[in-house]
Amino acid sequence: MGGPEIERLIDLLAKLPGLGPRSARRATLALLRQPQVRLLPLASAMQQAARVVRSCALCGNLDSCDPCTICNDPGRDRSLICVVEGVGDLWALERAGVHRGLYHVLGGTLSPLGGVGPEDLNLSPLLARIEGGETREVILALGATVEGATTAHWLNERLAASRIAVSRVGQGVPMGGALDVLDDGTLAAALTARRPA
């Protein structure tokens, strides 16, 4: 329609999660309409990010410094490690501002059927980190999926012999959620996790 450069830009944008061919075309048009204000700044932000962003050698977080801002923060409780599947989960917890300890990003979950074993994840560094020192509690903030439960089980077994407390995030009714729209699994989990009112 407008030469290979436009086609290539649409194709690459359409591969991003949340975008399809239709929204990729809209985004491409919006960018091409203001090349100096939108297209070039975005291109340069991408190159800048590609140059400086690294996985934190300690926790697996993505950051432009290594160790990452969180691992470097002296105000964080270093005895508390929250284990998450991905950096997106870490971001969600940080936005909520509900965890004052450190993190450990696994980079996925164990999936025997999917062929993901312990050696494919950032698990050994977690065990080494815990053995290394000051950890008092490990919070498993993994998804409420079969794979999340499998991973939590594996970690729980590995840490059973240590003196470290291992906890899992609670399951139940989301804040603001109505009961009649929840699935059976969530309702069962909510009943099991009942507490004195």
Added chain:
Amino acid sequence: MGGPEIERLIDLLAKLPGLGPRSARRATLALLRQPQVRLLPLASAMQQAARVVRSCALCGNLDSCDPCTICNDPGRDRSLICVVEGVGDLWALERAGVHRGLYHVLGGTLSPLGGVGPEDLNLSPLLARIEGGETREVILALGATVEGATTAHWLNERLAASRIAVSRVGQGVPMGGALDVLDDGTLAAALTARRPA
């Protein structure tokens, strides 16, 4: 969360049409996870597009050559000009493969209330193009909105004195569409545009 570079990338992506903060974060993570395979190629495709893509001096289409591929195509019917509001409309018609003539992109619609006058649009070049020569018919493929109708009316008046046929795209029930979900305006237009069965 991960330094200013990541924040900036999320902010710029979130400004694209169809994306919000949430999908921009997902897209950023997907890009950062594979910097060599996804992030850098997209950045370079953007810079390449910014360098080569121009507005066609004849019709206003976006293309890496000027005049654009369509204006340059000897197989196109040069006596037929389809007038559209934006390049996105041109793309839609080209995907459908339903127009074999040339195009003219106005870059918007007349909007007296919104302060968009004839001089703000690519209208004079269209009139010059038509006066210049071989045009036999002008098809107004403008949106079925107040602004689209205003623009069509303005063009129709300007071209009334010439010997050029001016037509508007048909309005009515979309292909595959059920009548009971259509709005009153579309139903009225469909009745008015009725034809012998």
